[in-house]
Amino acid sequence: MNQADVSKLVSQLRIKVNPRLRKFRNPGGPEERLNKLRKTVTALIKHERIELNYPRADEARMYAERLISDAIRYGDCHKTTMEMADYWLTEKQLVHKLFKVLAPRYQNYNVSFSRLYKAPRPYPGDKNLKAVLELRGNPFPSVTPDTQSNRNLIHNVLLDEAKKEYRQKKYEEIASKIEMEAEKMKTTDAATKETSV
Amino acid sequence: MAASLMFRRINVALANLERTLVELLNPRGPPPDAFCLVGVEGYRVSGNEPKPFSIKDIIGDGLLWAVPKHRRSLEKRLKRKFGDPEYVNKLILPKTTLRVCNTCGDDHEVGVLCPTCYKKVIEETKLMQDKIQEELKLEPVETEVVVLYNGEKDDKPSEFWQGKRIVEMEKERPSWFSKNLTQQTTQQPATTSDVKPSQLG
Numbered sequence: 001m002n003q004a005d006v007s008k009l010v011s012q013l014r015i016k017v018n019p020r021l022r023k024f025r026n027p028g029g030p031e032e033r034l035n036k037l038r039k040t041v042t043a044l045i046k047h048e049r050i051e052l053n054y055p056r057a058d059e060a061r062m063y064a065e066r067l068i069s070d071a072i073r074y075g076d077c078h079k080t081t082m083e084m085a086d087y088w089l090t091e092k093q094l095v096h097k098l099f100k101v102l103a104p105r106y107q108n109y110n111v112s113f114s115r116l117y118k119a120p121r122p123y124p125g126d127k128n129l130k131a132v133l134e135l136r137g138n139p140f141p142s143v144t145p146d147t148q149s150n151r152n153l154i155h156n157v158l159l160d161e162a163k164k165e166y167r168q169k170k171y172e173e174i175a176s177k178i179e180m181e182a183e184k185m186k187t188t189d190a191a192t193k194e195t196s197v
Numbered sequence: 198m199a200a201s202l203m204f205r206r207i208n209v210a211l212a213n214l215e216r217t218l219v220e221l222l223n224p225r226g227p228p229p230d231a232f233c234l235v236g237v238e239g240y241r242v243s244g245n246e247p248k249p250f251s252i253k254d255i256i257g258d259g260l261l262w263a264v265p266k267h268r269r270s271l272e273k274r275l276k277r278k279f280g281d282p283e284y285v286n287k288l289i290l291p292k293t294t295l296r297v298c299n300t301c302g303d304d305h306e307v308g309v310l311c312p313t314c315y316k317k318v319i320e321e322t323k324l325m326q327d328k329i330q331e332e333l334k335l336e337p338v339e340t341e342v343v344v345l346y347n348g349e350k351d352d353k354p355s356e357f358w359q360g361k362r363i364v365e366m367e368k369e370r371p372s373w374f375s376k377n378l379t380q381q382t383t384q385q386p387a388t389t390s391d392v393k394p395s396q397l398g
Binding site for chain 2: 101
């Protein structure tokens with residue numbers, strides 16, 4: 001069969017795509033929904049890390065991932081992709097960023113281009129779930145703690161203690177060696193004095 | 198004197214006549230009313246009498262509500278008080294989804310970022326974002342942005358930052374913000390202007 005593989009015709013995203021899109025509260029109709037999401041996608045591309053309500057973040061993430069994926073896949077000479085970029089990015093300086101900064105950055109990634117975290121909420125307070133949506137490879141400090149170099153983890157605590165013990169032993173050895181040498185020196189000095197006398 | 202004596206005699210005679218008349222009319226009956234305490238009635242003060250009972254005195258201008266007609270069953274009362282564990286649970290149950298942060302020791306929900314660590318990070322992030330936007334303005338963004346703190350620009354030769362937009366923060370790098378992040382973002386600028394071809398299967 002001389003037929004293109006369907007799975008390769010569209011960009012394969014590395015995130016979960018919801019089978020049913022969220023409607024949101026949009027008195028202006030379905031267009032209003034897309035306008036809302038355009039705002040969010042533009043903000044994400046601009047600031048690389050944004051904090052917002054979870055459903056909107058999850059929804060906007062899919063569009064942002066698709067946009068970046070298409071930018072990598074087709075480049076900036078593809079008419080449809082450029083139209084899409086023009087539609088989704090309301091601030092036009094970001095169209096340059098999409099093709100010149102983000103596409104090269106994510107070219108060799110084999111994971112999603114964005115990350116979605118659940119943000120803490122004040123208690124007692126608003127019960128709606130908040131989210132932090134960010135692009136990978138951003139210049140900001142990581143929101144997740146550094147788990148590799150955590151001194152409080154049990155194996156690190158044990159290793160630290162073992163290190164301490166080993167050092168103490170070594171110091172004792174060195175101290176005893178110095179004492180021995182000092183004694184030796186004393187005895188040799190005394191012997192030389194006696195012979196000279 | 199004579200007149201009063203006369204009046205008295207007449208009075209006594211009339212009383213005798215009355216007694217004899219009563220005895221004649223009711224020979225075996227009870228004593229007549231004259232012997233009852235009829236005179237007490239005359240001494241009562243008018244206005245001290247109890248008023249007749251009226252429901253209006255109690256409610257006044259208000260109105261009377263309906264009252265429950267049937268007893269509410271125990272099951273129903275309990276369900277209303279404590280709810281249902283499957284549907285609406287009204288009992289206050291302990292949360293088992295709280296953990297202690299390994300970095301700062303604060304409590305946080307499972308799967309949700311630690312509030313204290315996150316606050317620290319997001320404050321720094323906002324400062325950096327403001328600084329980056331101040332630097333970039335509305336010009337087209339064509340290169341990666343590197344954020345450097347005080348005294349970090351001179352540490353490395355200018356070739357190291359080639360192809361990068363340097364944004365300088367006018368303060369010292371926070372101790373918790375690893376410097377290695379700047380190294381991760383470095384990459385050589387593209388030498389070719391080729392556009393990646395579309396890969397159809």
